[in-house]
Amino acid sequence: MDVLNYPFDNGYILKKRKSIKREILSDGTDRIKKKIAVLGGSTTSDIVSVLELFLLNEGIEPEFYECEYAQYWQDVMFENPELLKFSPDIVYIHTSSRNITEKISVKQSACEIEQKLNEQYRHFEVMWDKIKALFGAVIIQNNFELPYYRLLGNKDASDIHGLTNFICRLNMKLYGYSERNENFFINDINYLSASYGLDKWSEPKWWYMYKYCLCLDAVPELCFNISNIIKSIMGKNKKAFALDLDNTLWGGVVGDDGVDGIVIGKETAEAEAYYEFQEYIRAHRDIGVLLTVASKNDEENALAGLNHPDGALKPEDFISVKANWEPKNINIQNIADEIGLLPESFVFVDDNPAEREIVSAQLGVKAPRIGQVDSYIKTLDKNGFFEVTSISMDDLKRNEMYETNAKRNRQKSMFESYEDYLLSLEMNAVIRDFEPVDIQRITQLTNKSNQFNLTTKRFTLSQMEELYKSSGYIRLCGRLTDKFGDNGIVSVVIGKINGESLDIILWLMSCRVLKRDMEYAMLDTLVKNAAQRGIKKLKGYYYPTAKNKMVRTLYSDFGFEKIYEDSEKNTVWSLDINGYGEKNKVITVKE
């Protein structure tokens, strides 16, 4: 819903939240259900109701537990039975500088202040450890905003006796915990309050009157920030940019003004603004975001513009450049098909509101209102489309992998048969049980795969860790390498042992290795492992969604027999593994 896209109107969201909620829910789509405990050190009621809107808008349906006023610590430490019963997937701890209980003063020694700092930190650390032990839940913890007054003036920041100094050091300790604990995320209210305006954010009357640690008007900003963290953990980040060129990546129209006439570089204020924007876009490659172009231009002109000597971006930075006179929604759909992504994984950046309108209406693609060139970066950045919650090696290598994919597609046309082509790729797979280093990538893949995914079952990191420790499952992850490079872990299969049969609760594969027979290699290994465990029968499940049509015949292609179908077309399949013949003929498999 556009009213929930940044830049949004805080007052409008707060006032209209009930009718906004009704409108979001009226679309009738299926959403991922998550249980979220909101544990506050101050009032949280409006935070819960606004956070709900942003999450619903991202396809997540939250069920909330809210602690009694300011009972965040007691609820955890004394194991409130209601909280235990609720058993959250995510715990959000809404604390602020109002919850700092240690008092420091200029009369104390460095040693005493150090001790207070450690005690204040320990107060939180014991709680996080306890949450981890009780629920294994994801923890989202506010850091601390700067104080709204400075007893020592400027020295408040630089002197250990200053509260500002104390808060900064306390925050550093929080970040240390976050580095050591994978399921722990900081909600950076220190940044948010600065960006919003600390004086307004911390306006004390909200505390005196309602025990709010921030002003009501800032609540949507806070909630949007939290929802970005959650959607990123759930694998709902965007993956690619589709960029317009004229008046988006440079000033002017290259087809009319010529390469020499476009505005980019360092010579004028406007040129510098476009240059910094190009640098900002280019930096996204490093965090695994794919860059593509959808522009109404002759291709020759588009490339000439991208080759401008004063630009930061070059044609080779893009996975795909579509410069032609087709409607942009068609071009983006084509780019998506080409690189194996869904259109909704794109963020469309265009200065022209009419183009944004058609692309977002036709494809459901986010097309932010970016305004003038000097606000492009701010608008995209605050939208948090690519919120980083973990940096995996796969993210860093994603551009490379998609580039080699494009190369493979070009090779395809040179072979007699498809099997010849597959053999020429010299594919090697390692298919084996999970190992601890894989769990993060496996969870990420599980939560973002929509198309080649038979059950679309999602797991949090801690659920996956749990499953990894259990002996009641056969787990396989497959890594595929070919002569062009390593594709990383691309397929995950999990079967639950049920006497002499194996229930395949998860079967998925990354679309970047479609039509490579990797699914056959996975099945071969699954059958082998199952036989070793004394299993006689495999049971497969297919639950149709709007996105996984491509695998509706997978089990029948495998030779399974359909044994059940309900009114919603959910199907159950069975395969007797006695007499199974290996299906993969093109991949060399190691275990």
Added chain:
Amino acid sequence: MDRQVIIKRLNEVFRDVFDDANIVVDAQTTADDIEDWDSIEHINLISAVESEFKIRFTMGEVSGMKNVGEMIEIIEQRA
């Protein structure tokens, strides 16, 4: 500002906040007359009224207001 205009605009704010198109407020309306008007919605209501009329209530005014009539009087003086 004209009292009738204030009441009309105030009425819209109440309808948005309580998500009820049938609400009609007058000077005598109190929290008891509107089902969802509890202490939590009160915060949201005050904030929405402040931004509608571009005014700020003082802390004393917020806790002292007994009915919509007193709210209207404050708005009359400020807006």
